[in-house]
Amino acid sequence: MASLEKVLYTAHAHTTGGRDGASRTDDGRLDVNLSSPGTSGQGTNPEQLFAAGYSACFIGAMKAVAGKQKLALPDGLSIDAEVDLGPIPNAYGIAARLTVNLPGMDKAVAEKLVHDADQVCPYSNATRGNIDKTLTVVV
Known part of the structure; x- marks a missing residue:
């Protein structure tokens, strides 16, 4: 297990009621009702939150890698x-599947970028070897 060299940010959330409850961050930016997958509840669920978090984090990792490699990322x-x-x-x-859409980018360049981003993304590093994960590149 790799330990953090330095803490850059700490998220704080307070959750009540589990899958059929609510969750709120200490800064109030996230305030959601929760409901179990497949039920008629009006809230989101942890798997949806994970999908949103992982995909957003992965785009951030791609931006960081692209900057270091002096690559321009497509607008789409x-x-x-x-x-x-x-x-x-x-x-x-x-299990997670990410379909990375990089319209107009050279396929080989896009695949290398996604591979390199997978090596630095915190979500990828946290889940590597623990869950089935598929990365698909679409150009």
């Missing part, structure tokens, strides 16, 4: 993230 850069929830032996687990 986006990620479609899917997070699955299901049983594993004696517990539950998740």
